[in-house]
Amino acid sequence: MSREQLAAEALQAGKHSLHNLRLIRKQPERMLPGRMENAEEYLDRMIRFAEVEMKNARLAGRTLGLRTRLKSLVLLILTAPSDKHKRDSV
Structure with a gap:
């Protein structure tokens, strides 16, 4: 894993x-x-571990920011074939 x-x-x-x-x-x-x-001890440990992991993920840049997500969506929209183009080629 x-x-x-x-x-x-x-x-x-x-x-x-x-x-x-x-x-x-x-x-x-x-x-x-x-x-x-x-x-309670176990659950507290799991919560602390998750908090530390979230901090580590941000520091390592593994979390995507809003700007990156928006860029990906725009790129996906721009590169997707349109229905009109499909009708013209048939």
């Missing part, structure tokens, strides 16, 4: 961890007895 894939999975896990942490704090009775502390 590539570093980018691992980073994407870490970010996703971090997002889910934040939701899960809120959920177990609201409804602690759903947790197994004696597991609350371990679960």
Whole structure:
């Protein structure tokens, strides 16, 4: 698995961890007895890991900025064959 894939999975896990942490704090009775502390520690670690990974991705330039995304979309639109051109060639 590539570093980018691992980073994407870490970010996703971090997002889910934040939701899960809120959920177990609201409804602690759903947790197994004696597991609350371990679960909170694990979820906190996952959230911190995701935050660090997001910072690393920005520093490494792996996240696309708005300008880059817009350039890609414009280029895609400009290079896409039009319907009119298809009708003329038939």
